[in-house]
Amino acid sequence: MRLAPPMLIAAGLLAGCAATPEQQAAQAERDAGHAAELAQQLDGFTAGDAQACLPVNTTRRTRYYGDTILYEVSGRLVYRTDTTGGCNLERDDILVTQTPIGRLCRGDIARTIDRTSRFQTGSCALGAFVPYRKTTEG
Structure with missing residues (x-):
């Protein structure tokens, strides 16, 4: 053929x-x-029930681990969301989310922007938000 x-x-x-x-x-x-x-x-933290949304005004720090994002609320509470991939989070790009309702929700689309050129480098969907609470030591 x-x-x-x-x-x-x-x-x-x-x-x-x-x-x-x-x-x-x-x-x-x-x-x-x-x-x-x-x-x-996440060592020393215990996972809770997944939530559909996360209020963005409560987070004070964001960290990236491959396709996973951790939103730190306090030293005792973080939220984990696993993305669909494609956001280039390991390249030190800027993560851009738009939320007119003041919270990020499962299925929201996040974009990544190159720090120098400001061109979009990727996009991904956010997953459910799983709270992890610091385990109290007795």
Whole structure:
């Protein structure tokens, strides 16, 4: 079967987008590092029931671990949301969310912007917000 030239070009572009084994190994290593950092950050905290929304005026700090975002409310309370990916959070881009109702909700779309060029570099959907409370030691 003979492919038309445009189809060959499209097939070549798709093949060029496929990750090499080295890139896949590097990504797996980054993912393992993010998982270890996240586990360390949440050590001593207990997860609660997931919530659909998070009031943005209560958060004082945001941290990124791969496709996971932690919103710190206090030293004893953080909220975790897992994104759909695609936000380039590990590149030190700026996370931009728009919330006319004063809270972030599951399914809201977040965008990332390059710090230097101010061009959009990605977007992702936010997941449910899981509260993690510091376990009191007896």
